[in-house]
Amino acid sequence: MTKEEEIRSRTRAAILKALGHPTRMFIIEKLHEKPHCVCELTEMIGADTSTVSKHLSVLKNAGLVVDSKEGTMVRYSLACTCIMEFIGCIENVIRNNLQRQLDYFT
Amino acid sequence: MTKEEEIRSRTRAAILKALGHPTRMFIIEKLHEKPHCVCELTEMIGADTSTVSKHLSVLKNAGLVVDSKEGTMVRYSLACTCIMEFIGCIENVIRNNLQRQLDYFT
DNA sequence: TTCTTATTTGGCAATATAACCAAATAGTAA
């Protein structure tokens, strides 16, 4: 593994890692529908506001969402629209995984 | 968040999480080129064989790679070909992230 | 300036992850 390959892998993994949490995946799905503020997302998720804020921070640092101030409220939007397209592809993997589990118990 | 939404997010996150490590991203890239056995990947990565084996296990459990036995050797192949397509999209995010950092220091 | 609302950050504890090493397992050759 060359230094370039390591940096490339590390950089990519950092972004994928940001998506590797249920709450953040939910946020991405909701932002794909339309932009939301922290309090809206917090209400839908049902966790502490600080927890939601931290997840948004992770996504923002990864460059997957962007924010914009509107008074005291911060509105978050999806910056990388191909995620849900990729998720569509992931559904096939999920389906195959479930089928494999089903076959295992049959 | 309904129960369905939670399960959906959790399932998707589990797969994205499997991609959230530099070594596993490297493996995905190499398997995209052509199938490899553990010893080949271990040589390229430079980590312990057991470490590489565990990473492969994570990817296999996520349904992203498949394996096939050939004598004592196990050959791993990419099962989800759209990953590298998504990585292509991620390159834009990475570029934007770097640009943002550059702007910050200028 | 003070108060209110929204958001972010720090601290802490619990949980999860990842690396190496050694041992165990699996398949093939002798």
Add this chain to the structure above:
DNA sequence: TTACTATTTGGTTATATTGCCAAATAAGAA
């Protein structure tokens, strides 16, 4: 059956992540 090679699994330790709570910060209204 034994020996060899490749791979997987268990144990351990260190690090990273995540949730909640409390405190701090930011923006606007009064």
